[in-house]
Every structure is written in structure tokens, then in C-alpha cells.
Amino acid sequence: MFSSIFLKLLSIQSFGKPRSIAMSSDCTPLFDLLTPDLINDILVRLPVKSLLCCKSVSKSWLSLISDPNFIKSHLKHSITKPGADQVIFATERGTSMSLLRLDSCEIGATLGDISSVHYFETAGSCNGIVCFWFSAFGTGIPCTYLWNPATKQAKMIPPIDYDDVIIVIMGFGFDPLGDDYKVVVLINSFSRDWTIELYSAKTNVWRTVEQNLEDDPNGGLFDACVNGFVCCISYRTESDNMLAFDLNKEVLTCIKLPEGYSPIRITDFNLFKLDDEACLRDSGVEASWTKMLTVDVGHRIESVFGHFSSGDFLLCTAEYGWVLYNSDKNEARNVPVSLDYRRILKYNESLVSITGFEHVNFDAREDVSSSEFQIGSTSSSSMMMPEDTLFDY
Structure with missing residues (x-):
């Protein structure tokens, strides 16, 4: 007040x-x-x-x-303020990106027009910075951007060689020890097995991380950034594991998922907490998990997106589509649009800026085929889940 x-x-x-x-x-x-x-x-x-x-x-x-200290203080307040979480989304066959306000379950501001983009996908959101990539019609060349929707600033990061590629898995997060925002890409191609490429916003360059992957990642992106680790689920014949990439040490670790975890759901799902981060930093330490709760919504669950400070889970159900479910109140609210799971991000606004940011007007009706940020550029010169949590999905 x-x-x-x-x-x-x-x-x-x-x-x-x-x-x-x-x-x-x-x-x-x-x-x-x-x-x-x-x-x-x-x-x-x-x-x-x-x-x-x-x-x-x-x-x-x-x-x-x-002042950087003020920006950090404002970010901390934004993240810890109850109910401050929002969702950036693009609808199925959507032509724009918008905000979903969780407090009212209403569609908020439209952030950008993507109607002229051939392919668009989000890679992650962290500290108010969103990482996304797209290819424009007629080019087929993927472009990756870091973007602050609140301040309307963005930068395109240098391109990476995607020739001969079968699968690309991308993640984005913040390295708190190095005070750096990084993009990690796992690439599988016809000519070679999995390789790891890492981009640093501080140096504005890509480099190859020399490490062999012992597990095959699942899906097209890392699911979360937690305390400097980007994580994703991998599936093997004998067991399910989680891959965690340490953004500071630049090492990929494979840890065993908790007993009772299952990617197959009917009407319920589990929330587990990782007891100690030591297993993420050292592959020789066995992971220990604690089941926090089991949620049964009474309807078949297609997917679980995440958990928010309001206590809501964002779910996709077979019968009712996308809903916000509060386990404490045992209440569900319908989301007024059909979401595309590849284009959903948990988001908290911030003042955070990255070297090379320029003011932009995110309007994809402009020519996006050039190497500069041409989404209406007006140049002035990234699902985080709660700490140490894992959803059974």
C-alpha cells in the first residue's frame, strides 16, 4: 500500500x-x-x-x-514475493507470446508477435532473462536470443554449427559463482556421438566441453535450472536418471532418480526433494531423495509443468486441458487457453541486463533473416522449479 x-x-x-x-x-x-x-x-x-x-x-x-546491488535486491524481492510467479507462453499454433497471471488465471500482456516465425521454441528462463530460439521462413537458420521482456532488451548470441544434426537439446541458466548467464547445448549428429557446447554471456563465445555422455537425454531441452545446475531427465532400458550440468565447473553428472519415480501417470504424481546437492557436484556421491507429497487430482494427467510460490501446480489433464491445481486447497482453475508445452516458461520480472543488450520491439512481422536482432529492433547504440525439487513426470 x-x-x-x-x-x-x-x-x-x-x-x-x-x-x-x-x-x-x-x-x-x-x-x-x-x-x-x-x-x-x-x-x-x-x-x-x-x-x-x-x-x-x-x-x-x-x-x-x-546500480547492480539494487538490481540484485529487486530481483531477490521479485523471486521471493508470494504469488509473484508468472508464466510466459505461446498457445498451440499461437502467433504471439503472452503472460499468464497466476493470481487471477487471466491472460496478461502480449509480449511479442511470432506469427512470421517458421519455428519457435523456448530454452529456459532465469532471473527475468528468457532464452529462446527460432528459424525464420525461407532461411532454416536457427537464431538464439537472450531477452528481458520487462525492460524490452535483448541480444542475439553467436550462431553455432548445426550441420549434420539429429537432435539438439538446449538449456539456459545462471552460474551464481561465476556471475554469468550460460547456454548449454547437447548435440547428437550423424557423424559423431553426443557433444557438449557451452556459451558464456560474459565472453560472448561458444566452446566445446570435453566430456563423454554416459546417458541419452530425453526431450528437446533441460527442464530446470536450480542453484547453478541445469537438469533434464534421461531414459535408459535399465533405469531412469537425471542429468545435471554444473554451469560453473562445466561438468555433466548423472544421478539416479528416487525409488517410486515413474514417468507414467494416471491421476496422481509425486513431488520429491533432493536431500543434498553433493551428488550433483560429485558423481561418486549417491543421490538421496525425500518424497514431499503425492497429489491426486482425480483426472488423468498428461503432463506436469511446474510448481509455483502460490502453491499451484500447472497441469495438463486429458479431460479438462490445462489447469492450475492447488493441492493445499484441493482446488483447480481452468487455464483459459491451450498451451504448447515447448513454449511455456516460469517467469519473474527483473531489471537484469546482460552485456550487449539492446532495446528491442519484439515484432516478428519485421524481417528476421539478418544476423542482427530484426524483430522490430530499435537499437539504443530461461522452468525453474523450486530449489532441489523434482516432479514425477
């Missing part, structure tokens, strides 16, 4: 109305009563759109909101 009052005072100051409107009882301007610490505590709670406007208030506010 105080933040909304603060914004009203800000609008009075910003649009040149008499300062007497914003006076205290002793005729002192209210803004003069706000200490720097109090201003920081208020601003860190505001949405990104409001903060971008606040940059124009003064040089000191511009400096504060642009």
Missing part, C-alpha cells in the same frame, strides 16, 4: 503540479522527509515498469536503480 502512495506522490512531483499538494503538516515537502534508505526500501518493491519511469525523476534515482 505504501508503495502505491509513493507512486501517487511521484506522479505529483513528476508532472509539475504544485509541491504544496505533497506537503507534510509542517509544510515540509514529503519527498524531503524520505531518507535514502527509505527510498531504496520503497523502490525495491515496485514493478519494473514503474522503476523505468522512476529513472527519469533525478540523477540520483537513475544511479540507484541502475
